Amino acid sequence: MAGVTRQAAAIGGGTGLAPGRPRRLPAGPFALVVPGLLLLVVFFALPVLALLLRSVTEPEPGFANYAALIGSGTYLKIFFNTFLVSAVVTLVSLAIGFPVAWTLAILPQGVAAPIFGVLILSMWTNLLTRTYAWMVLLQRTGVINKSLIGLGLIDAPLPMVNNLTGVTIGMTYIMLPFVVLPLYGVIRRIDPAILQAAALCGASRFQALRLVLLPLVAPGMAAGALMVFVMSLGYFVTPALLGGTANMMLAELIAQFVQSLVNWGMGGAAALVLLVVTLALYALQLRLFGTAGLGGR
Amino acid sequence: MTEPYLEIDGIRREFGPVVAVEAVRLTIQRGEFMTFLGPSGSGKSTTLYILAGLDVPTAGDIRLEGRSLLSTPPQHRQIGMVFQRYTLFPHLTVAENVAFPLVVRRRPRAEIDAKVKAMLRLVRLEGFEDRKPAQMSGGQQQRVALARALVYDPPVLLMDEPLSALDKKLREEIQFEIRRIHQETGVTILYVTHDQEEALRLSDRIAVFSKGVIDQVGTGEELYAHPTTRFVAGFIGDSDFLTATVTAAEKGRADLKLGDDVIVRGVPIHGDPGRPGAKASLMLRPERIDVATAPSSAVDGDRAALPATVEDITFLGASIHLAARTAWGEAVAVRLPYGHPAAAGLARGQSIGLGFEPAAAHCFL
Ligand SMILES: Nc1ncnc2c1ncn2[C@@H]1O[C@H](COP(=O)(O)OP(=O)(O)OP(=O)(O)O)[C@@H](O)[C@H]1O
Ligand SMILES: [Mg+2]
Numbered sequence: 001m002a003g004v005t006r007q008a009a010a011i012g013g014g015t016g017l018a019p020g021r022p023r024r025l026p027a028g029p030f031a032l033v034v035p036g037l038l039l040l041v042v043f044f045a046l047p048v049l050a051l052l053l054r055s056v057t058e059p060e061p062g063f064a065n066y067a068a069l070i071g072s073g074t075y076l077k078i079f080f081n082t083f084l085v086s087a088v089v090t091l092v093s094l095a096i097g098f099p100v101a102w103t104l105a106i107l108p109q110g111v112a113a114p115i116f117g118v119l120i121l122s123m124w125t126n127l128l129t130r131t132y133a134w135m136v137l138l139q140r141t142g143v144i145n146k147s148l149i150g151l152g153l154i155d156a157p158l159p160m161v162n163n164l165t166g167v168t169i170g171m172t173y174i175m176l177p178f179v180v181l182p183l184y185g186v187i188r189r190i191d192p193a194i195l196q197a198a199a200l201c202g203a204s205r206f207q208a209l210r211l212v213l214l215p216l217v218a219p220g221m222a223a224g225a226l227m228v229f230v231m232s233l234g235y236f237v238t239p240a241l242l243g244g245t246a247n248m249m250l251a252e253l254i255a256q257f258v259q260s261l262v263n264w265g266m267g268g269a270a271a272l273v274l275l276v277v278t279l280a281l282y283a284l285q286l287r288l289f290g291t292a293g294l295g296g297r
Numbered sequence: 298m299t300e301p302y303l304e305i306d307g308i309r310r311e312f313g314p315v316v317a318v319e320a321v322r323l324t325i326q327r328g329e330f331m332t333f334l335g336p337s338g339s340g341k342s343t344t345l346y347i348l349a350g351l352d353v354p355t356a357g358d359i360r361l362e363g364r365s366l367l368s369t370p371p372q373h374r375q376i377g378m379v380f381q382r383y384t385l386f387p388h389l390t391v392a393e394n395v396a397f398p399l400v401v402r403r404r405p406r407a408e409i410d411a412k413v414k415a416m417l418r419l420v421r422l423e424g425f426e427d428r429k430p431a432q433m434s435g436g437q438q439q440r441v442a443l444a445r446a447l448v449y450d451p452p453v454l455l456m457d458e459p460l461s462a463l464d465k466k467l468r469e470e471i472q473f474e475i476r477r478i479h480q481e482t483g484v485t486i487l488y489v490t491h492d493q494e495e496a497l498r499l500s501d502r503i504a505v506f507s508k509g510v511i512d513q514v515g516t517g518e519e520l521y522a523h524p525t526t527r528f529v530a531g532f533i534g535d536s537d538f539l540t541a542t543v544t545a546a547e548k549g550r551a552d553l554k555l556g557d558d559v560i561v562r563g564v565p566i567h568g569d570p571g572r573p574g575a576k577a578s579l580m581l582r583p584e585r586i587d588v589a590t591a592p593s594s595a596v597d598g599d600r601a602a603l604p605a606t607v608e609d610i611t612f613l614g615a616s617i618h619l620a621a622r623t624a625w626g627e628a629v630a631v632r633l634p635y636g637h638p639a640a641a642g643l644a645r646g647q648s649i650g651l652g653f654e655p656a657a658a659h660c661f662l
Contacts, residue, residue: 196351197384199371201398201445211401215388 048275055268065269075253079273082250085164085239086232089171093228094221096172097179104180105187123177131241134170135161138242162244170238175231179224186220219289226285230278250274301360302327302485303348303453308357310343317343318354319509325487327452330479332488334496334532335506341489344506345455348487350374361453377446377484381458383438385430391417391441392426398449416444419478436467440474447482457489472498493533505529525567527661530580537586537629539579539603541660546573551660553579556625561601564655568662580659583632588619588639589650601658602650605629607643619643621651 055065069075104112122130137143138160145157160166190213198208236251243249248256250270257267303325310318318340325331333341346352348359350371359366366374385394392413399409417423420440430438439459446454456475460468476499479486490496496503497517504514505528513520513529524530531538541553544560551566564579589602608628609620617640619631629651633640643649 191382191384193380193382193384194386196349196371197378197380197442197445198386198397199351200349200374200376200378201401202372202375202449203397203401204372207401211397212386212388 048271051264051268052272052275053268054264055266055272058263058265058268065265068266069269069273075270078248078250078253081164081247082233085167085171085249086229088168089175089232090225090229092168092172093175093179094225097176097183097224098217098221100176101180101183101187104184119177119180127174127237128241130174131170131238134166134173134238134242138166138169161242162246164243164247166242167239167247167249170242171232171235174238175228178227178231179221182220182223182227183217186217190216222285222289226281230281233277234274301325302329302362303487304358304360305344305348306358306360308344308347308354308359310340310347310352311355316509318347320357321506321509321511323504323511323514325485328483328485330476330486330488330499330501332490332496332500332503333506334490334493334503336491336532339506340509341491341506342457345378345457345487345489348453349376349378349455375449375451376453376455377449377451378455379439379442379446379457379459381461383430383435383442383462385438385441385445387430389429390426391422391428391430391433394430394441395444395448397445402449412448413444416448419447419481420444420474434467436463436471439463439471443475443478447478447484450482451484453485453487455487455489458491460495461490461492468495475499497533503533505532507532524580524659527567527578527580530659530661535583535630535632537581537583539581539623539627539629541577541579543575543577543660543662544573551577553577553660555579555603556623559601559603561655561658564658564660566660566662575662577660577662580661581629581653582657583630584616584634585653585657586629586631587652588631588633588637588643589652590639590642590647600652601655602652603629605649605651607645607647607649609645610640610643621649623651 056063058065104115107115135142139145140157140159140161142160144160145154148154149157160169194216195208195212198212203211234251235249236255239247239249240252243252250273254267254270254274257263257270301324305321305323305325308318308321309316321340321344323331333344335341343352347354348366350366350369353367385391386397389397395413395416396409399412404412413426414423417426420443422437422440422444425433425437425441430441433441442459460471463471472495475486475488478484488496488499500517502514502516503520505512505520507526507528512526513524515523517533520529520533524533527538530536539555541555541561543551543566544554545552546566549565550563552560552562553564554560561579566577587600604624605621606624607619608622611618611620615635617633617635617637619633619640621629621631623629631651
């Protein structure tokens with residue numbers, strides 16, 4: 001990766017860009033960004049700001065909403081559930097996603113392409129459809145339970161819907177592409193000769209994995225993990241359908257505050273907590289890995 | 298001759314229908330600098346990768362001090378390798394890269410530090426310890442790779458065109474370093490290149506690869522003076538090839554007919570001509586051809602002479618390059634040293650005689 005950067009720099013320097021050529025982009029293209037930025041400000045940043053404002057003004061000015069959020073065991077449990085599920089989903093996605101991405105990266109293009117097709121197609125399929133499909137698979141009389149009972153492995157059906165297990169399974173499935181794609185990207189960029197060099201230096205397979213491969217794929221892993229964790233924190237559909245009312249997650253709570261209880265103040269406070277956590281994680285990622293792995297260089 | 302150290306015993310490697318290495322057989326002495334020289338696609342890298350354990354032969358065996366290496370995975374072969382591409386670990390510093398083979402061998406920290414320091418001194422990169430590979434030039438990176446390959450004292454070092462990405466000046470500088478390191482460490486080196494000058498400069502012996510086999514093995518001088526195949530003759534040094542017909546042959550010497558009526562007697566011949574009349578090529582070295590200003594095909598003592606005309610004269614500093622054409626229309630390049638008396642009076646279109654010693658020429662079938 002670094003080698004590529006260096007080569008690019010060498011080519012840029014070596015061929016000597018024409019002396020008069022400006023080093024920075026001219027102002028022209030910046031103008032093209034303005035409409036998009038405006039759209040974001042008007043339809044995204046302003047509403048978010050308004051919501052956050054309501055969290056400290058409704059029903060009366062102050063931080064009462066936040067105190068209520070933190071002071072209640074019910075709400076804290078929801079926060080706990082949300083972070084627990086997101087963390088488990090992230091870890092399981094990485095554990096499954098890494099071998100998948102690795103296999104895709106070393107398979108010949110002709111074989112890898114159709115697998116990618118399936119992966120992408122699953123991302124394009126309606127989310128509700130996919131979640132209902134999991135409901136069918138996981139319910140008490142579903143295929144999985146029936147097969148397991150049929151094989152005599154269990155006596156009573158395993159409870160896999162209306163609890164956090166179901167949520168975790170369903171969300172891991174949905175999040176998998178988001179770790180596979182960035183991981184595939186970084187793995188493909190590793191020169192196989194570097195791993196051969198590690199072997200010739202005397203590194204066992206495990207040492208090569210730990211000392212060379214993992215450090216090189218870390219940016220992709222971090223990017224995938226961040227994406228999955230942050231998306232999981234705010235996920236609504238799957239927890240709502242597979243988790244049942246007893247196992248609420250944060251997004252459901254916000255929706256309930258705003259829609260059922262029409263309590264914009266509490267809704268805004270919960271949303272702010274989510275936003276702050278997300279931004280903090282993003283800052284951490286930038287600090288540790290820069291923009292590498294997020295598609296930037 | 299000492300006992301064989303590294304033996305390549307008839308290895309073959311097929312990639313589907315492609316035969317990359319047909320039957321390579323070679324014995325390398327301890328401490329020898331052996332170079333694989335050959336054109337692109339002749340199987341040099343494949344042979345080297347098989348030695349390293351990064352590839353497996355379809356047939357044949359390789360032995361180090363009599364023990365087969367084939368069942369040993371690369372990480373246990375104790376063979377160092379420098380690749381053509383830069384393969385330093387991009388996330389590690391120069392010092393960490395060089396230390397890597399010792400770290401995976403769990404050597405004590407003090408030993409690692411001392412050896413890394415000594416290796417960086419050997420490749421003349423003291424002071425670069427904390428740089429990342431991306432902050433180094435190509436030549437510096439290859440020197441780090443060399444240090445990394447040598448740091449754990451492997452008995453054998455493989456190098457696959459390590460300098461081909463570098464410019465000429467840097468290449469010569471590092472060739473000199475490699476030569477020095479070879480002498481200082483006594484490591485056995487197998488070196489791949491398709492640059493004959495590099496091969497001649499570095500090696501004790503050269504194995505010339507052609508289409509998956511080794512055509513000939515020998516010192517640079519042996520290959521130059523006594524090539525046994527037309528391919529080797531053409532690959533090492535410059536050469537002129539002329540079409541000839543074998544009129545008689547015995548005891549490795551042949552009489553040849555060139556053009557309609559020029560007879561050259563007693564040329565060393567390689568291969569069995571069968572019955573007289575076989576087509577062959579006569580190989581001459583451009584710098585061993587003499588020029589007589591009078592056209593003649595007469596045999597003067599031990600020398601043969603071919604009638605020809607001057608087509609072009611190029612002054613190249615230390616030598617003068619002559620493009621001549623024989624009376625029957627074949628091109629011959631001649632190189633005369635600067636100041637050679639014959640060069641003084643030459644002009645384009647002039648008739649000349651090209652003189653040479655048949656015993657120093659070669660005939661290939
Ligand atoms: N993995 C492979 N699959 C198919 N064919 C291969 C493979 N590796 C090498 N070959 C073929 O085997 C032949 C020998 O290749 P090899 O890399 O050993 O040549 P080389 O002498 O090192 O050439 P160069 O000087 O270009 O590096 C070539 O024809 C090449 O196309
Ligand atoms: Mg090669």
